[in-house]
Amino acid sequence: MPKCTINGKEVEVKEGTTIIKAMVDAGERIAHYCWHDGLSVAGVCRLCMVEIEGNPRVQIACNTTITEGMKINNTSEKVKEAVKWGLDFHLINHPLDCPICDQAGECGLQDQYMEYGKYDPEMAEPKQKKKKVVDLGPTVVLDSERCILCSRCVRFTEEVSKTNELGIFNRGDRSEIGTHDGMPLDNKYSLNTVDICPVGALTSKDFRFRQRVWYLKDAETVCNGCATGCNVKVYYNKEGFFRVKPVYNENVNGYWMCDEGRDIYKFVNRETRLLKAQVRSNSGWSEMPAGAAAKHAHELLKTTSGDSLALVLTAQYTVEEFDAIVSTFVNEFKTKKIYFWINNKETFDNFDGILLRGDKNPNTKGLLKVLEKHGITATWNDLSQGLASGAIKTVVVAGPENQAVFPDFHERVKELSKAQNLIWLQAGKNEALMSLTGNVWLIPMKTFVEKDGTFINHAGLEQKFKKVTTVVSEALTLTEAALLMSGKNLAIPTAQPFLPLNQRPDQVELEARKKNEFVFRRGSL
Amino acid sequence: MAEVKLLTEFYHLPEYQTLAGYKAKGGYETLVKALKMQPQAIIDEVKASGLRGRGGAGFPTGMKWGFLPKNNEPRFLLCNADEGEPGTFKDRMMMERAPHQLIEGMIISAFAIGSNKGYIYVRGEYVYPIECLKKALKEAYDAGLLGKNILGSGFDFDLDVYRGAGAYICGEETGMISSLEGLKGQPKLKPPFPAVQGYLRKPTIVNNVETLAAVTYIVRDGAQAYRKNGTEKSAGTKLFSLSGNVMKPGNYEVPLGYPLMDLIMKEGGGMKPGRRLKAVIPGGSSAPVLTAEEVAKANLDYESLAGLGSMLGSGAVIVMDDSQCMVDMLGVLTHFYAHESCGQCTPCREGTGWLDKILHSILEGRGRLQDIDLLIKIADNMKGKTICALSDAAALPVLSFVTKFRDEFEFYVREGRSKVKGTTYAEMHH
Numbered sequence: 001m002p003k004c005t006i007n008g009k010e011v012e013v014k015e016g017t018t019i020i021k022a023m024v025d026a027g028e029r030i031a032h033y034c035w036h037d038g039l040s041v042a043g044v045c046r047l048c049m050v051e052i053e054g055n056p057r058v059q060i061a062c063n064t065t066i067t068e069g070m071k072i073n074n075t076s077e078k079v080k081e082a083v084k085w086g087l088d089f090h091l092i093n094h095p096l097d098c099p100i101c102d103q104a105g106e107c108g109l110q111d112q113y114m115e116y117g118k119y120d121p122e123m124a125e126p127k128q129k130k131k132k133v134v135d136l137g138p139t140v141v142l143d144s145e146r147c148i149l150c151s152r153c154v155r156f157t158e159e160v161s162k163t164n165e166l167g168i169f170n171r172g173d174r175s176e177i178g179t180h181d182g183m184p185l186d187n188k189y190s191l192n193t194v195d196i197c198p199v200g201a202l203t204s205k206d207f208r209f210r211q212r213v214w215y216l217k218d219a220e221t222v223c224n225g226c227a228t229g230c231n232v233k234v235y236y237n238k239e240g241f242f243r244v245k246p247v248y249n250e251n252v253n254g255y256w257m258c259d260e261g262r263d264i265y266k267f268v269n270r271e272t273r274l275l276k277a278q279v280r281s282n283s284g285w286s287e288m289p290a291g292a293a294a295k296h297a298h299e300l301l302k303t304t305s306g307d308s309l310a311l312v313l314t315a316q317y318t319v320e321e322f323d324a325i326v327s328t329f330v331n332e333f334k335t336k337k338i339y340f341w342i343n344n345k346e347t348f349d350n351f352d353g354i355l356l357r358g359d360k361n362p363n364t365k366g367l368l369k370v371l372e373k374h375g376i377t378a379t380w381n382d383l384s385q386g387l388a389s390g391a392i393k394t395v396v397v398a399g400p401e402n403q404a405v406f407p408d409f410h411e412r413v414k415e416l417s418k419a420q421n422l423i424w425l426q427a428g429k430n431e432a433l434m435s436l437t438g439n440v441w442l443i444p445m446k447t448f449v450e451k452d453g454t455f456i457n458h459a460g461l462e463q464k465f466k467k468v469t470t471v472v473s474e475a476l477t478l479t480e481a482a483l484l485m486s487g488k489n490l491a492i493p494t495a496q497p498f499l500p501l502n503q504r505p506d507q508v509e510l511e512a513r514k515k516n517e518f519v520f521r522r523g524s525l
Numbered sequence: 526m527a528e529v530k531l532l533t534e535f536y537h538l539p540e541y542q543t544l545a546g547y548k549a550k551g552g553y554e555t556l557v558k559a560l561k562m563q564p565q566a567i568i569d570e571v572k573a574s575g576l577r578g579r580g581g582a583g584f585p586t587g588m589k590w591g592f593l594p595k596n597n598e599p600r601f602l603l604c605n606a607d608e609g610e611p612g613t614f615k616d617r618m619m620m621e622r623a624p625h626q627l628i629e630g631m632i633i634s635a636f637a638i639g640s641n642k643g644y645i646y647v648r649g650e651y652v653y654p655i656e657c658l659k660k661a662l663k664e665a666y667d668a669g670l671l672g673k674n675i676l677g678s679g680f681d682f683d684l685d686v687y688r689g690a691g692a693y694i695c696g697e698e699t700g701m702i703s704s705l706e707g708l709k710g711q712p713k714l715k716p717p718f719p720a721v722q723g724y725l726r727k728p729t730i731v732n733n734v735e736t737l738a739a740v741t742y743i744v745r746d747g748a749q750a751y752r753k754n755g756t757e758k759s760a761g762t763k764l765f766s767l768s769g770n771v772m773k774p775g776n777y778e779v780p781l782g783y784p785l786m787d788l789i790m791k792e793g794g795g796m797k798p799g800r801r802l803k804a805v806i807p808g809g810s811s812a813p814v815l816t817a818e819e820v821a822k823a824n825l826d827y828e829s830l831a832g833l834g835s836m837l838g839s840g841a842v843i844v845m846d847d848s849q850c851m852v853d854m855l856g857v858l859t860h861f862y863a864h865e866s867c868g869q870c871t872p873c874r875e876g877t878g879w880l881d882k883i884l885h886s887i888l889e890g891r892g893r894l895q896d897i898d899l900l901i902k903i904a905d906n907m908k909g910k911t912i913c914a915l916s917d918a919a920a921l922p923v924l925s926f927v928t929k930f931r932d933e934f935e936f937y938v939r940e941g942r943s944k945v946k947g948t949t950y951a952e953m954h955h
Contacts, residue, residue, distance in 0.1 A: 043714040044869045046910050057909050063714050085906035089875040122899055125882035149868065168709070168868065171692070173878035175868035 004070040019061035019072055020048050030074055031083050031116050033090070033108055033198045034150040035062040038255035039159055042151050045090070047112075049082040050074045058082045084118045092123040093173060094199075095145045101200040105213040108198030109148070128173050136178075137165070137185035139259060140194055140202050144176040147201035153177065153193035160256060161354070163187040177201070188356055192256050195245055206262065207243045211235075219468040220247050222455050224316065224362035224402065224448045225261040228355050229457035232257060234265060234449055234468055241265035241449070241471075251461065258356050267402055267447070272428050273472050274444040281439060290444050290474045294484035297423050297441045300394065301485055304421075306334035308393040310383055312416065314341045314400045315361035318453025319462075321478035322363075322370040325398065328482040330374050337392065338376045339383045340367060343406045357458055360405035362448070365456035387418040395419040396485070398478055399426030401447050425481050427472075444475040451477050528792060529754055531762045532738055533778045536622040542657060544664040547625040553670060555745040559633040560678040562744075567637035571740060573748035575760030580605055580696070580733030581809060581839040582914075583759075583827045586740075590638050592720035593728050600728040602635045602643040604737055607701055609648055609693040610809035611861060612841030615764035615776050616734040620647070620654035623738070624661035628684065630737035632675065633744055635682045638730055643684045645734075646701050649691040658686050693865035697913045698731035699723075700867065711867045712913035735764055755781035759826035759837075767793045769844035770800060781837075785815075785823040789844055800846035804929075808838020810858050811918030813925035814851075834925070850943040851930040852888060853953060855922060859884045862919035873916035876907040880923055887934065888950040890941035897934050900927050 003012045006019075006028055013022045021037065023030045033045035041062050048061040053071035058079055061072075073079070090109065098104040130144035154166045154177065165185045169178045179185055185193070194204045216235040223230040223244065230253035235243045244265050246257035266272065277293030278285050288296070301309070311329045313322065329335050342348065343360060350358030361367075386392035395416050400406045413432045416422060423441040424433055433442055448455075449468040456462050480490055530536075540546030547553070559567060572587025593600060604627065608616040620627060631643055647655050662684060665671045673681045687705055694700045695710040702724045704710035723729025739761060743751045752760045759781035765788060768774045772794030779788060785807060789795065796802055802817045807825070813835040815823060823829055827837045845854065863881035868874040880903055883896050904920035904927075911917075927934055936944035946953055 041714065042869075043912060044871065046870050046872055049910075063716070082906070082910065086872060086910065089871045089879075089906075092875050092879055122895075122902075123879065124893070124896075125879065125886060128878065148871070149874065151869075171694075171868045172863055172866035173868065173874050175874060 002066050002068040002070070004066045004068070004072060006072045007075055008073070013066050017066050019050055019064045019066055019070075022066055023050075023061060023072075023074070028074070029115070030061060031087065031112050032062065033112075033148060034152060036152050036155075036196055036255075039152060039155045039196075042155060045086070045148070045150050047083055047086045047090075047116075048074075049079050049086065051076050051079050080116070083116045087112060087116050088118045088121070088123075090148050091121070093128040093145070094148070095127065097146070101146065102203045102208045103146075103197075103200030107200060130174075130176055131178075134178070135184075136202075137190060139190045139205055140185055141205055141208065142177060143201050143203070144178075146199050147177055148199055149175050149177070150198060152196045152198070153202055156189075156193050156196060157185070157187070160192070161187045161189040166193070188258050188260065188352065189256060189354065191259050191262055192246070196255075204243070204262075211237070211239075211242050216242060217469075219449075219466070221449055221465045221468055222362065222463045223257060223261040223264060224455065225258070225264050225360065225405075227357045227359035227361060227364055227458035228253065229362055229455050229461070229463050230257040230261055230355060231463070232261065236265075236449075236469055240269035240271075252457065252463075253355055256355060258354075260356065263404075264402065267404070267428050268449055268471055270471055273447075273475070274426060274429050274442060275472055276474065277444060278434070278442040279440070280436065280442075285434075290476050291480075291484060291490070293441055293443050294476060294481050295487075297396075297443070298485050298487045300421055300439075301333060301396075301423075302487060304333070304394050306337075308391065309333055309335045310337040310339065310386065310392045310395045310419075311335070312339045312341050312383070312395060312397040313367060314343070314398055314406070315359075315364040315367040316401045317367075317398060317478050318363065318448075318451065319366040319370060319456060320453050321398075321451075321482075322367050323373075324479035325482040326370050326374050326376070328486045329396075330376075332486045336374075336376055337378055337383070337386065338371065338374075339378055339380055340371065341380075341397075341400075341412060343400065343408060359458065360402070362457070363455040365458065365460055366454065369456065384415065387415065392419060394421040394423070396423040397425065398445075399424055401427045401445070403428055403430060423485070425476075425478065427475065443481060444472055445481070446475045446477050447471065450475070527779075528777055529762050529780050530778055531742055531754070532619070532623075532626065532735070533764065533776070536618070541623055542621070542625075542661070544625060544661065544668060547623065552625055553629055555741045556629050556632055556670070557676060559636060559744050560676060560680060564637045564639060567633065567740075567744060570748050571637070571743055574743040574751040575748075575755075575758070576736065576739055576743060576751070577759065577827065578733055579735035579739070579763060579840070581610060581811075583837060586732065586736055589720065589732075590634075590730060592718065593638055593730065594721065597639075598728055599642070600638060600640045600730070601724045602631060602638060602640040603698075603701065603705065603724060603729060603731045604631055604643065604645040604734060605696060605698060605701055605731050606645050606647040606651070606654070606734045607689050607696040608651070608734075608839075609696045609865075610811065610839045610841055611858075612766060612768055612806065612809050612843045613839040614766045614768075615840060617648075617651055617654050618776050619734050619738060619764070620651070621657050624654075624657045625665065626738045626741065627658075627734055628661055628665050628671070630739070630741045631684060632670065632682055634730075634732065634737055634740050636680055637740075640730070641681045641683065643682065644687045644705060644724075645684065646687045646689055646695070646705055648696075649689040655686055655688055662686065692867070693861075694867045694913070694915060697915065700913065701731060702729060709867075711869050712915075714912055756824075756826050756828070758828055763825070763837075763840050765825065765840045765842050767842045767844070769805075769842075770797060770846035770849070771795065771844045772797060779825065782824050782826040782829070785820050785825055785842070788825060788842060789820070793844070796844075796846050800848060802844065803847045803849055804845045804851070806841070806843040806845075806922070808836045809841040810843070810861065811914075811921060812836045812838045813921045814929060816929055848945065850945040850953065851926055851933045852884075852937045853943060853946075853950070855926040856881075856884045856888050856950075858922045858926075859919070862915065866915060866919070870911035870916065872907045872910045873919065876903055876916065877919045879903055880919065887937055890949060892938040892941075894935065894938050897927060897931065897938065 032048040049058040134142040231247040231249040347358035427445040695704045699713035719729040859881040863877040866877040904923040907920040
């Protein structure tokens with residue numbers, strides 16, 4: 001384990017560590033564009049300059065391995081001058097169209113210029129003209145003039161997605177990122193290139209022009225798109241959720257996530273949600289508050305015998321919720337007719353070798369664990385028979401949050417609607433449910449970003465996540481629905497709901513912003 | 526002193542191109558001798574000879590070979606014949622006149638370093654030299670000089686010609702390796718160096734045509750005999766490509782340490798009538814320019830030219846007389862480097878283009894006085910900041926031209942026309 005000195009601080013690193021990695025880990029600031037911990041070293045932006053004692057030249061930190069006793073600094077005038085000019089070279093042909101650029105606010109050029117900029121531009125020549133609004137594929141748009149040719153996206157398609165769609169064409173200051181004719185950037189991980197693009201060259205078709213990033217808040221959670229459980233950050237504001245980006249987790253997803261996972265914000269937003277409970281009786285549909293609908297359902301459930309009552313669960317809820325509702329059914333309603341609705345049996349075990357899994361539920365392992373705990377062994381066949389024979393009269397369904405991954409949705413609705421009474425708990429709207437006849441309760445549920453909880457991923461890893469925000473305030477969690485349906489009341493939170501204004505956590509942040517302090521966000525690169 | 530024809534002794538004979546003609550003058554006799562030697566003895570001999578890379582960098586050849594790992598890993602010997610440095614045309618002549626000389630040198634070198642596969646990477650525009658090489662390779666294969674069990678020695682060596690695609694940067698050894706691997710010709714990040722991980726990630730030695738050809742003579746005559754020519758630190762003879770405003774431009778082989786002025790005045794036949802020497806670029810377009818006063822002090826060896834702030838480079842001596850406009854000349858160079866930058870490293874990609882744009886603004890009469898200092902600032906900040914030396918190669922001429930001939934640049938900016946020619950850019954070039 002070699003020891004070295006970085007800016008006067010003694011640091012011990014693993015054998016083979018590069019200077020830049022050691023500096024980033026040690027919390028030292030170092031300018032860089034092309035280096036990315038999840039990719040190979042390109043050494044082309046020439047910004048991560050450091051001075052090593054005994055070496056007359058400044059050199060790049062990303063391709064230099066630390067050796068015993070190395071004395072490294074990046075605060076000397078020589079280094080500062082090199083970085084300043086290095087950054088200026090990046091900018092001379094950059095269009096500086098920040099006001100209309102989607103990356104503004106989270107741009108590597110903007111951020112690093114604040115700290116390392118020359119503040120004295122001397123470029124008086126006409127800038128290079130390059131292609132704008134290049135359609136690279138179904139998900140990504142390129143602006144070549146903004147591109148600083150760090151080659152991160154090229155290395156991503158080479159090394160991570162292994163699809164090799166991107167390359168750098170032409171030479172010198174005419175160099176441009178591009179794809180070969182007829183070979184668009186079209187892979188299941190393509191949007192990672194947008195994440196790692198330090199500037200506004202690659203933008204996501206889904207996100208571009210929809211929000212200014214400074215109007216977005218972000219919070220970490222766990223992707224509920226499949227059994228991998230990638231750690232993600234969701235970006236939102238009052239208008240809803242706008243995008244999802246990966247968060248590094250060595251044990252789960254590394255630095256990446258798939259494109260499918262980026263869509264999970266869509267079924268969270270109000271447009272797709274069931275906002276009020278819909279209850280259908282002989283006199284037709286009527287609308288009522290979710291809590292009231294659950295209590296209304298209780299009136300039925302308290303008179304229902306355990307033998308004629310079934311519960312259907314999708315693996316789309318948290319472990320805590322599963323436990324609450326299964327306990328309620330086993331202990332209060334005295335039924336063990338609890339069934340696991342598996343959405344895509346055939347492809348359940350598929351895995352693409354990177355992140356994507358065939359099991360499109362975030363918590364299959366969690367559900368199985370809860371079912372096992374309560375000794376539930378019932379199979380779907382039992383349910384089908386019970387429904388066909390009329391033995392099962394009332395069914396409670398915890399429907400899927402992510403309806404898109406339930407290709408058998410309509411089929412199941414049809415099958416389950418054979419029950420006399422159908423109590424359907426679900427976050428999103430669905431036409432099939434609204435066209436049901438008979439006694440139906442549709443009760444809106446909260447989505448994964450609106451609650452605390454735990455998912456257990458394919459590998460059995462328990463991942464806890466916190467509530468991000470509330471989108472549909474009236475919607476219930478499965479736990480709340482279980483309580484209300486069994487005739488109990490919801491506990492009112494005891495924590496003081498109103499904080500003095502100056503103690504609110506976001507107020508503190510606001511004040512920091514008022515000071516207009518520049519925050520160097522290494523994480524955004 | 527005068528020319529010493531060691532490598533070029535028989536270049537005037539047309540038949541020297543063929544195997545028979547080459548053999549008639551003692552060709553491949555050294556190979557026979559070398560194959561009986563211990564490989565390490567050849568390396569030691571080359572080390573002792575003080576031979577330095579003739580492609581431009583002047584790195585000691587024996588030392589370069591010594592960087593190879595001491596194991597049985599397969600390794601490659603690549604000949605760098607991507608002669609692209611403006612002003613250089615010696616390798617071309619060598620391949621045209623004496624292709625077997627190169628092949629013999631390569632077999633001996635490959636035997637010394639234990640390589641069984643080599644490539645000659647030839648500049649794409651060199652159609653005729655490639656033809657000559659291919660013909661010679663066929664002859665050599667047919668004569669059992671290449672392929673399996675060469676001359677019954679048990680040593681195998683296969684050699685192929687690879688035609689480049691016309692990029693200057695592929696003359697940089699790792700750029701050449703990338704190109705040979707079928708990739709875009711861009712230099713690779715070092716470390717690892719090619720001797721450790723080069724072509725196809727295997728240990729690789731890249732040597733210039735002239736370097737490899739010289740190995741034969743070192744083995745033939747011994748290191749001490751080779752050292753008789755040249756200076757202590759710059760041993761042997763070297764081919765210089767003399768071009769520009771001289772009476773007799775051409776390739777001349779002289780001992781290293783030869784006075785630059787003699788090369789111009791004696792071998793080159795001096796200046797055109799009525800013209801005075803103004804400046805010389807002594808080592809290819811990347812080398813800083815020397816003024817006439819500096820030329821008088823310069824000897825053609827690595828140390829003397831380094832002492833004058835320039836370099837021996839590839840041995841391309843470009844002579845300029847007093848009819849040359851230095852602003853115009855520099856414009857040609859900046860344009861070349863802006864065109865040839867591979868575009869990987871930011872300082873070079875953006876810097877070469879920027880320099881060229883400023884130069885052409887000046888040439889077209891749009892220059893500003895502060896542009897002259899700006900050129901120096903940009904060039905200064907491009908130096909030593911990139912993966913390969915192209916950035917330096919672009920910066921050094923700018924620094925030397927602008928500092929040594931500043932008055933011409935200032936005049937051009939003020940008047941919008943050349944101080945020397947009195948005309949504008951458009952007039953100069955029509």
